[in-house]
Amino acid sequence: MLFSKQILFTLTLGITCSGILYAAPFEECPTKAFIIQKPSSLPKNFGVDLGTGSYTILSNDMGSGAAFNGVGFNKFDRYLYGWDYASGSLGRVGTDHQVVALDVSKDGASASAGNFFVGDVALDENAWYGYRKNKGLFKVTLDDPDNYEMTLVAGSQSNATYNITDFAFHPDNGYLYTVTNGTNAKLLKIDKASGSAEDLGTVLTATQRGFTFGAQFFDVNGNLYISNNSDGNIYKVSDLDGEPSVSGIFAYGPSSTSNDGARCALADVPVGDSVDFGDAPDSYGSNIASNGARHKIVSGIQLGSLIDNEGDAYAYPLSDDVSDNSDDDDGITMPTGFEVGEDTVLVVDVVGNEGYLNAWIDLNHDGDFDSDEQVIASEYMDEGENIVIIQIPSWVEAGETWARFRLSTTQSLGATGGAADGEVEDYPITITETGVTTGYYPVGTQGVATIVYEDLYPLEGDYDFNDVVMEVKINEFEKDGKVRRVKIEVKVLAVGATFHNGFGIQLPGIPRSAIKESAIRWDLDGVNQSHAILEEGQTNAVFIFTEDVHSYTTVPFGCEFLGTQLGCTQTEHPTWTLTIPFETPIDSNDMPELPYDPFIFANPNLPHGWLPEAVLGGNPGRALEVHLKNKAPTDKFDTRLFGTGDDASNPSEGLYFQNANGMPWALIIPERWSYPVERIPLNEAYPEFVDYALGNGNANWYQNADTGLIIPNK
Numbered sequence: 001m002l003f004s005k006q007i008l009f010t011l012t013l014g015i016t017c018s019g020i021l022y023a024a025p026f027e028e029c030p031t032k033a034f035i036i037q038k039p040s041s042l043p044k045n046f047g048v049d050l051g052t053g054s055y056t057i058l059s060n061d062m063g064s065g066a067a068f069n070g071v072g073f074n075k076f077d078r079y080l081y082g083w084d085y086a087s088g089s090l091g092r093v094g095t096d097h098q099v100v101a102l103d104v105s106k107d108g109a110s111a112s113a114g115n116f117f118v119g120d121v122a123l124d125e126n127a128w129y130g131y132r133k134n135k136g137l138f139k140v141t142l143d144d145p146d147n148y149e150m151t152l153v154a155g156s157q158s159n160a161t162y163n164i165t166d167f168a169f170h171p172d173n174g175y176l177y178t179v180t181n182g183t184n185a186k187l188l189k190i191d192k193a194s195g196s197a198e199d200l201g202t203v204l205t206a207t208q209r210g211f212t213f214g215a216q217f218f219d220v221n222g223n224l225y226i227s228n229n230s231d232g233n234i235y236k237v238s239d240l241d242g243e244p245s246v247s248g249i250f251a252y253g254p255s256s257t258s259n260d261g262a263r264c265a266l267a268d269v270p271v272g273d274s275v276d277f278g279d280a281p282d283s284y285g286s287n288i289a290s291n292g293a294r295h296k297i298v299s300g301i302q303l304g305s306l307i308d309n310e311g312d313a314y315a316y317p318l319s320d321d322v323s324d325n326s327d328d329d330d331g332i333t334m335p336t337g338f339e340v341g342e343d344t345v346l347v348v349d350v351v352g353n354e355g356y357l358n359a360w361i362d363l364n365h366d367g368d369f370d371s372d373e374q375v376i377a378s379e380y381m382d383e384g385e386n387i388v389i390i391q392i393p394s395w396v397e398a399g400e401t402w403a404r405f406r407l408s409t410t411q412s413l414g415a416t417g418g419a420a421d422g423e424v425e426d427y428p429i430t431i432t433e434t435g436v437t438t439g440y441y442p443v444g445t446q447g448v449a450t451i452v453y454e455d456l457y458p459l460e461g462d463y464d465f466n467d468v469v470m471e472v473k474i475n476e477f478e479k480d481g482k483v484r485r486v487k488i489e490v491k492v493l494a495v496g497a498t499f500h501n502g503f504g505i506q507l508p509g510i511p512r513s514a515i516k517e518s519a520i521r522w523d524l525d526g527v528n529q530s531h532a533i534l535e536e537g538q539t540n541a542v543f544i545f546t547e548d549v550h551s552y553t554t555v556p557f558g559c560e561f562l563g564t565q566l567g568c569t570q571t572e573h574p575t576w577t578l579t580i581p582f583e584t585p586i587d588s589n590d591m592p593e594l595p596y597d598p599f600i601f602a603n604p605n606l607p608h609g610w611l612p613e614a615v616l617g618g619n620p621g622r623a624l625e626v627h628l629k630n631k632a633p634t635d636k637f638d639t640r641l642f643g644t645g646d647d648a649s650n651p652s653e654g655l656y657f658q659n660a661n662g663m664p665w666a667l668i669i670p671e672r673w674s675y676p677v678e679r680i681p682l683n684e685a686y687p688e689f690v691d692y693a694l695g696n697g698n699a700n701w702y703q704n705a706d707t708g709l710i711i712p713n714k
Contacts, residue, residue: 023094025078052418053251059097070119109152137195156195215261251418277313285416303331395581458645467497482585494563629664
């Protein structure tokens with residue numbers, strides 16, 4: 001009977017090895033992560049729910065009196081192993097969260113390695129691995145509690161050059177992975193047999209203070225979680241052996257100058273219990289698969305009187321606010337509405353304790369919350385009603401969109417990711433605009449103008465003005481004498497060129513910095529285009545629609561070109577729509593003359609004639625541009641082309657892109673226009689053009705054609 005009681009006592013407290021009584025092991029593969037910090041002189045152990053970043057203190061004092069680092073979870077016996085600075089040896093931790101120093105024999109290299117702050121326990125063998133920069137990779141076998149041995153991994157010292165503060169074993173492939181410290185955080189794949197590291201690329205870049213990832217651990221699906229010491233932000237690195245990526249901050253955990261982590265890599269990362277999600281469309285980051293905004297529901301801090309618990313987001317249009325007729329988004333009141341360029345009053349109802357409010361509005365209507373769309377940043381909120389005033393910028397377009405509000409004791413939150421407390425509320429809103437007038441080009445109409453180009457510049461060539469033919473219309477949106485934004489629509493009608501040309505538009509006198517680049521909206525045939533259109537390296541604002549107009553056209557069968565021979569037109573025409581918002585409204589008197597400066601340029605990758613190549617020493621690319629008469633080129637143009645061939649440009653007199661007779665290489669006609677047939681010179685199709693070019697009147701020359709020499713375009 002006494003013997004049975006002794007067995008029961010041992011099973012309750014733990015196990016006995018070599019006369020040492022250990023605490024009981026942890027549960028089978030716990031889902032929480034262990035984060036061990038030393039904020040003062042005593043190491044503490046936290047249990048962190050990675051799904052939300054919420055955490056509990058498992059131990060305020062782990063009993064060693066010094067740092068406990070390089071920690072890993074051992075799946076074989078379910079204990080934590082790490083480096084105990086107090087004993088200068090490996091330590092072991094069970095459910096009592098107390099460090100027990102182990103007697104480890106060391107080879108010569110191990111004895112001189114010093115303390116370790118990088119370590120983890122392997123999954124395919126019962127062994128702890130530790131790393132010291134310039135010292136090497138070291139291994140402690142854990143199979144025999146009576147004989148722990150620490151040895152240097154052969155050849156690893158020469159590979160020990162990477163700057164890291166933790167690493168973790170992958171759940172499947174036996175390799176160690178780590179993300180380096182500094183401003184450019186690189187993902188490394190480490191072979192434990194040699195310590196050699198493969199650089200898998202940069203996954204995060206810091207603009208100011210660098211990263212220190214002291215806690216790193218895996219989930220069963222092979223996602224790597226890394227915790228930054230200084231702010232506790234947890235990032236999730238996915239697709240490690242494909243194209244590694246990080247999608248924002250995954251959760252907001254505890255911060256510390258000393259930080260180490262361990263986790264059972266064979267466990268999933270559950271959302272957890274009592275979690276509140278947003279319900280905007282999932283493009284805004286709502287569902288857990290999209291790293292949706294989510295908060296651990298903690299009594300004493302929320303927006304409004306209602307909050308609901310969800311296992312995942314019910315994103316619009318399947319929002320639970322609609323489906324169950326119980327709308328818990330009751331913390332924000334909007335008495336004034338949202339008007340472009342005006343102040344908006346918000347009433348924020350905080351129930352329970354005070355916290356910090358962060359909020360975003362999708363101001364550019366692109367279906368996500370950009371960093372520069374944050375309208376409230378870490379603003380302190382008292383318990384009860386708080387009045388907040390925001391302004392809807394003047395560059396915003398009116399229409400329906402979404403807003404997100406997040407309250408938490410965590411001060412700085414992003415639009416997505418998990419938070420340890422508080423609530424997220426999403427609202428569909430309507431942005432309005434009043435008192436705005438619209439100016440049109442062609443002036444006074446809602447019609448179109450026709451732009452035509454001769455691309456053999458600086459040679460006159462066949463002068464048929466159908467190498468690139470486009471229709472354009474422009475709207476300027478103005479209020480109180482200031483232009484807020486511009487909308488340009490461009491349609492490709494014909495391409496009669498052997499050379500390949502790009503197309504762009506310059507806003508003369510409008511600096512590039514005047515454009516709200518993140519809010520630019522441009523579509524091709526109604527489909528939003530994601531790549532940048534505002535060109536780098538320019539003084540003025542220059543928008544590059546394409547480097548090759550040819551690539552957007554299809555020449556009909558039996559035709560040499562598109563749209564420049566009878567019967568060779570097409571019914572579908574590629575159409576770009578570009579909305580250009582200004583950071584600050586521009587006085588209408590300071591806007592460039594309509595239609596601004598549409599131009600073509602040589603494709604950067606292809607030849608463009610013998611003369612430009614002879615002058616510039618190779619394919620001209622962006623250095624060759626063709627502009628409207630007396631429009632100065634962009635900064636990319638090479639002025640060595642002026643005065644060559646048939647060109648008679650004289651910049652000192654303000655003369656550009658014309659020959660000695662004043663004839664241009666580009667024209668814009670303020671209506672839908674019938675341009676010359678292929679290889680018919682403009683002055684033959686329109687005999688009055690020469691007098692007009694020489695300055696002898698005939699302003700309506702473009703209405704008087706030899707009808708047998710033009711492509712009907714009415």
